[in-house]
Amino acid sequence: MEFDDKVPIYYQIKTVIYDQIIAGQLAPGDKLPAVRQLAVSLTVNVNTVQRALREMIDEGVIISQRGKGNFVTDNADIVEQLKEKLINRYLKQFYDRLHRLKISNQQIIDEVTAYIERQGDLNDNNAES
Amino acid sequence: MTTTLKVEQLNYRRNLKKILTNVSLTLSGNKIVGLLGENGAGKTTLMRLIAGVAKNASGTISINDETDPATRKSLISYSNPLGGMASNKRISEIKAFYQQVYPDFDEQKYDQMISFLKLDETQRLSALSKGTREKFVISLTLARQTSVYLLDEPFSGIDSMSRKKIINSIIQWKPVDSLMIISDHYVSEIAPILDEIVVIKDNTVAVHKAADVIREESGQSIEDYYESLYGEADSND
Incomplete structure (x- = not known):
């Protein structure tokens, strides 16, 4: 994945995941890959993925379930x-x-x-x- | 516990020449930090001092409050270019040596890395290409379970495919709560994986900032920002 280095990386990660949700590649209720797996597939730092996830959780689009992982909201x-x-x-x-x-x-x-x-x-x- | 590296008032001279002057730096947490600066700026010297390999600097260096160089050494995995190894040694022999010397060497992790990086353990050091040799160095360095990892210019002069593989290995195998410092004089290739950058210029720390803060505040890429610190007047390329 190529990022624009002029734009904060966490913000670009959010954009990638939000695009996938809107395009339906990630369906409501789907589980996101583990943090490290996301970091590897996007070639970014684990901390940056975590920051992006925190913001998506704050915005209510991603739901974090302790011990189970992160899921796309099923709230349409x-x-x-x-x-x-x-x-x-x-x-x-x-x-x-x-x-x-x-x-x-x-x-x-x-x-x-x-x-x-x-x-x-x-x-x-x-x-x- | 998260790792903290603290450097205070570090001064270092060699042959009456100032190499580092008043270097103070605190790095905390589980980050990946880029140590940037021109060739000869003192990046390697700073790494060697942190690692306890170079001595006789004034000032203090501590890792998790430990200042004793011997204790510090055990908390740090410092990438070694293997210059001291006989070139007819096989990868497997050098690995066995590491395993013997370092009790924190994690063989399982090492095996995962060399299979991911497709290293052939029967090969001799002298037969390795530059990229392959660097992959091997990274595997040895990351196989140790330590608080701090120091990678000294792991990408200089290697092809882009090897570089990508090495970057991927770093993301996959850097322990979560460890601190990693990577020195480089080209920043664009590693910018996406850096949490923070530290720029060494004029013998001291010129900048220490979070990478995303730079992007947010200046709208510049890390490379453009880094280059802007030098300006055109004192470019000596």
Whole structure:
């Protein structure tokens, strides 16, 4: 796993795990790998994984069960909120950039629609080949 | 118990030349600390003093409050480049020697590491490539169960595949409550596994900071931050 060394590593670990939860690779109630195993697979320090886990536990997304390990919450509302938060964050970055270029809201919508259509074609082609 | 290394007012000269001046440093907990600095900055000297191999410095060094060099030696596993070993010795012979000398040598752990690193125990020291030799050194160093591990430039001049394997071994086999210090003059390759960095510059500790604090405060990579300490004016490359 390649990290961006300008961004705190614990934060990037959280992002990786949250992405997996939202994409469904980690399902509600799933057990996370052991701390050291996570550290090895991400090539990071055990302490950094622990810090990321602490924050995810504080945010309610990961549930720690003493002696059993760490689990993804089975509270669907929390996962849904997490998803909303991430969507909003990415939209904000995207919108702010285009807005700074003085592109109108209507044009942004049109461009996005056209872009998605092109992507759809691409995906269809890939699926056929 | 978590390990604490305390260095206070350390001064060291060699042939009237100042090597280290007023070095004070407290490292606590179960961390991995990067000891950075240019070639010749005094990183190896500091490691040798901590390990009790180099002597005659003024100031104090303690590990878990122990200052006696002999006691300190037993608490530290210091990577040894095996310069004192005859080059016709086999890996298995050198391992047997370590096992005899160090009562804290954990054979099971050693076996796990050499199988992970794919070392062939029948090979002679002289036949090992630089990367393989370093893998062997790391296996010997980590096989000891100690409070402190000192790795002196374990990555210099080795290929990236070996480097990755060594980094993985460190993550897997460093005991949880031990302190590890890794010296290097390239930081980017080890930055993701460091909790803290200590920079030695102008014979003393110029910086001691948590890696994620640097990223958070400056928005810089550890390497950029480290390079910014030198500026362009006094670059002597």
